[in-house]
Amino acid sequence: MSDTDNRWQSDLALIADAAKQAGAVALGFFNKSPEVWWKNEERSPVSAADFAANEKLETILRRARPNYGWLSEETDDDAGRLEHETLFIVDPIDGTRAFLAGKDLWCVSVGIVHRGRPVAGVLYAPALDELYEAVEGGAALKNGEPISVSTRGEADLSQLAVSEELFKLLPAAVRERSERVKHVPSLAYRIAMVADGRLDATFVGRNAHDWDIAAADLILERAGGCLVDLTGRPATYNREKVSHDALCATPITRLQEYLDLLTQLRDG
Structure with missing residues (x-):
């Protein structure tokens, strides 16, 4: 395994742990009517759970990789990220509307992008106890088991x-x-x-x-x-x-x- 492969594998372990911790934070707000605000330009909701999960992710990840850039839905964008070859791209709760409605289909999304393409990625759905993960050159996993796309063809349903x-x-x-x-x-x-x-x-x-x-x-x-x-x-x-x-x-x-x-x- 090359040094680069080792680097991305180490990063994958980091973001998987961070996503689980952020998911636990968000789950603490689930079905508990967290405070909600509205983004004026999109009329999309953001809740106290989004901000708390984002804070957990930012604390863990930026401390662990201070040389990486940062882009998150719930952090004001900083053009300085463009100067970084490698950065975290984060959505602390993807599916906020579902989260607020008490539905299970929401997840914490954490990716690492290098030179414009993702090299490590994690989706953690706490309410479903599902962890999806992948690293450049490796298999896609769901709760530790390899997954693959459908083999259905054009003639199938x-x-x-x-x-x-x-x-x-x-x-x-x-x-x-x-x-x-x-x-x-x-x-x-x-x-x-x-x-x-x-x-x-x-x-x-x-x-x-x-x-x-x-x-x-x-x-x-x-x-x-x-x-x-x-x-x-x-x-x-x-x-x-x-x-x-x-x-x-x-x-x-x-x-x-x-x-x-x-x-x-x-x-x-």
Whole structure:
């Protein structure tokens, strides 16, 4: 194992432990009506649990790797992060609306990005007791066991996580061999469901942010899938702009099928 491999493996252990600790903090607020504020520009909620979990992550991670940059949904962005080749990208609670509604589908997302691509990633869903993790060059794991994307093909009944509006726009032949999965509020967890084979694809509308997808991106990649834009390019991270255009998450074996479908819908 090279020094770089050892470095990312050590970082993976660090972020997995930090995610578990932050998850325990968030779980302490779960179903206890934490104080909530609203982000004016997006009308999205942020709670005392988000801030407390973020503080736990920042304390652990920045102390352990003071030379790494930092990007979190719940920390004011600092352009200084652009000077770092390596940084943490964090969402202390991905799926805050679900968290506040007492639903289990939320997770702590922690990724490490190096030169624009994730090299270690963890998703921890405390209410489900699920830990997803991956490191560059390694296997994707769920609670310590390897996972892989679905092997279903185009002729099989596919499981799609798409909006009801988009599903209605799909060609009839595609709808007949597809089942729309009920909305999964956490985008990171939804991508993890593609990674472990429960979903065949999810389509992500414009304006997903680095912290929503960086860790999940690597987990999906190491499970045999990909997260790409509608031209087939992988997402890149730690740019000045941290939001993304529309994306597709799917097994590599079905990528072209779904890209063709999305292009047809866009151009039609």
